[in-house]
Amino acid sequence: MEHIQHTPARVAKAPTRLLDGLQRWLPKLVVAPTFVLVGIGIYAFMIWTGVLSFTSSSFLPVYDFVGFDQYAKLMDNDRWLTASVNLGIFGGLFILCCLVIGVVLAIFLDQKIRQEGALRTIYLYPMALSMIVTGTVWKWILNPSLGLEKLMHDWGWSSFSFDWLVNSDMAIYTIVIAAVWQASGFVMALFLAGLRGVDSAIIRAARVDGASLPRIYWSIILPSLRPVFFSAVMVLAHIAIKSFDLVMAMTAGGPGYSTDLPAVFMYTHSFTRGQMGLGSASAMLMLGAILALLVPYLYSELRGKRHD
Amino acid sequence: MTERSHSGLRPSRIAIHAVLILAALVYLIPLFIMLITSFKTPMDIRTGNLMALPSEWTTLGWSKAWSEACTGVQCDGIRGYFWNSFKMTVPAVLISTLLGAFNGYVLSKWKFRGSDLFFGMLLFGCFVPFQVVLLPMAATLGKLGLANTTSGLVLVHVVYGVAFTTLFFRNYYVAIPDALVKAARLDGAGFFTIFFRILLPMSTPIFMVSLIWQFTQIWNDFLFGVVFASGDSQPITVALNNLVNTSTGVKEYNVDMAAAMIAALPTLVVYIVAGKYFIRGLTAGSIKG
Numbered sequence: 001m002e003h004i005q006h007t008p009a010r011v012a013k014a015p016t017r018l019l020d021g022l023q024r025w026l027p028k029l030v031v032a033p034t035f036v037l038v039g040i041g042i043y044a045f046m047i048w049t050g051v052l053s054f055t056s057s058s059f060l061p062v063y064d065f066v067g068f069d070q071y072a073k074l075m076d077n078d079r080w081l082t083a084s085v086n087l088g089i090f091g092g093l094f095i096l097c098c099l100v101i102g103v104v105l106a107i108f109l110d111q112k113i114r115q116e117g118a119l120r121t122i123y124l125y126p127m128a129l130s131m132i133v134t135g136t137v138w139k140w141i142l143n144p145s146l147g148l149e150k151l152m153h154d155w156g157w158s159s160f161s162f163d164w165l166v167n168s169d170m171a172i173y174t175i176v177i178a179a180v181w182q183a184s185g186f187v188m189a190l191f192l193a194g195l196r197g198v199d200s201a202i203i204r205a206a207r208v209d210g211a212s213l214p215r216i217y218w219s220i221i222l223p224s225l226r227p228v229f230f231s232a233v234m235v236l237a238h239i240a241i242k243s244f245d246l247v248m249a250m251t252a253g254g255p256g257y258s259t260d261l262p263a264v265f266m267y268t269h270s271f272t273r274g275q276m277g278l279g280s281a282s283a284m285l286m287l288g289a290i291l292a293l294l295v296p297y298l299y300s301e302l303r304g305k306r307h308d
Numbered sequence: 309m310t311e312r313s314h315s316g317l318r319p320s321r322i323a324i325h326a327v328l329i330l331a332a333l334v335y336l337i338p339l340f341i342m343l344i345t346s347f348k349t350p351m352d353i354r355t356g357n358l359m360a361l362p363s364e365w366t367t368l369g370w371s372k373a374w375s376e377a378c379t380g381v382q383c384d385g386i387r388g389y390f391w392n393s394f395k396m397t398v399p400a401v402l403i404s405t406l407l408g409a410f411n412g413y414v415l416s417k418w419k420f421r422g423s424d425l426f427f428g429m430l431l432f433g434c435f436v437p438f439q440v441v442l443l444p445m446a447a448t449l450g451k452l453g454l455a456n457t458t459s460g461l462v463l464v465h466v467v468y469g470v471a472f473t474t475l476f477f478r479n480y481y482v483a484i485p486d487a488l489v490k491a492a493r494l495d496g497a498g499f500f501t502i503f504f505r506i507l508l509p510m511s512t513p514i515f516m517v518s519l520i521w522q523f524t525q526i527w528n529d530f531l532f533g534v535v536f537a538s539g540d541s542q543p544i545t546v547a548l549n550n551l552v553n554t555s556t557g558v559k560e561y562n563v564d565m566a567a568a569m570i571a572a573l574p575t576l577v578v579y580i581v582a583g584k585y586f587i588r589g590l591t592a593g594s595i596k597g
Contacts, residue, residue, distance in 0.1 A: 026418075027420055028414075030410045030411070031411050031414050037466070039429075040448075041441065041445070041468065042432075042436055042468075043429070045440070046436065046441060052444075061443075061447065105328070108324045108328050111324055119331075119332055123332070124586075129528070129575065130528035130545050130548075130571060131528070132530050133548070133568045136549075136552050136564060136568040137342045137565070141338060143561075148358065154360075181338065189587055189591065193591055238435065242439075244530070245530040248530065248549060249552065249553075266439045267531075270442065271442075286440065287437055290436070290437055
């Protein structure tokens, strides 16, 4: 009797153990494809680009080691200099304008506005558009002969002139205008969400003490939204450093190369001018710029978490 | 949030409303200009101005943009590229969302040694500027025989989208109590049973967020399209850019604007129908952890 009872139990145990083993491996198996895709697609490729940046590759990759030659060339390159300065101008203005507009709109929307939902939808819809669409529209609006200028003339302001799009000193600002139009609603959404999380008891207490509403926002509420500021700046800086589509659609880097950004520089040199080594070096510097922003951000995030 | 007790603030209320409405107009006017320009005749565009309504409404621009306009050398309109974008976007969105769902499930409920490190690697992947992977990816796609194909673009979008989708699902599942999963495990439920029976039924919102976010991102992508696709496999954004920036012949702004509308419509429709999920995706993508 005992024997008979034992056997089936043992038989049942072996598959269970197998299943247990499978259960233990299953989670790893499930994430394995992503691990491979991301490991190769991001990390290995990043290293590969790094290697290319130390070679003299032109149209095809060549694996000779030339040290920091490409980086030195980049530093001497007028076009790269223009692209970097442009990124400073574009990035700085873009982030600043988006923050100011976004914060003002969020605070105003937070005053129990009846049509809040509709307004919010309107402010944010450009974010759903492709930057190529945005660029196409703004290129048309800022068209020097048929666009804004003609509109103002027709409306009676005959001395109005607006040629920024084809003026190499001003063209970069047209990109700022279009980019701010597209992304400022996003900052509004971030801050509105942040404002909704502020404890209303604080405001009531401050009002009882006789503080005015603008004063309360400026010295109590906005400082408490510092994390939102950080993430907004992070995301906007990220958009600015990667921005490529908008420039391609509006000016293609022109007139001349006056509106080049690093992303445009990298694309042109790597894919149309056959200077792969130089293109890789510029990509690595872009990565460096992101890291310089990202590492302190992540560090403060993680430290903040540990404190909680 | 604000407790209003201000009866003496009427002028400021009016000012606030004025600013908000003015801002709404600024955001809407480009769309308005795009729409009315697309319905004008070329003649109308030259004689009228940006804000003038068409003197004669015509869909000529739309039909030309759809089937006749020149994008570079070819003059078949943008319809082919529009379908290219669909053929690229739909599989890429589905695959990256599914992978993201399973990854998020593992990284929140089946942690293993190194899984947090893996998550950190993914998170970092969200921030890497794509310029740093373009050249190796182009070489790899060439080796795989996927250069200039829609399948190649699908692969690229899955690789660089999965970090975001994983983030969405992981952060969503982290908020679901572990006790639920533990109880099910004690009852003998396995990995997939728990996922399909317990987590999946409560995942509709995050699936919506992921699907809509990925759809918008992939449909609107230009960089990967212009680098990894050429000729017949190009997505709509690249075709639109070619159409608008070809320097041959007389510029037809009505055709440009109609093409821009066509390229924008799918994401605009999604935004109008499911904007709430889109906003959630935006904020989830930016406030991480």
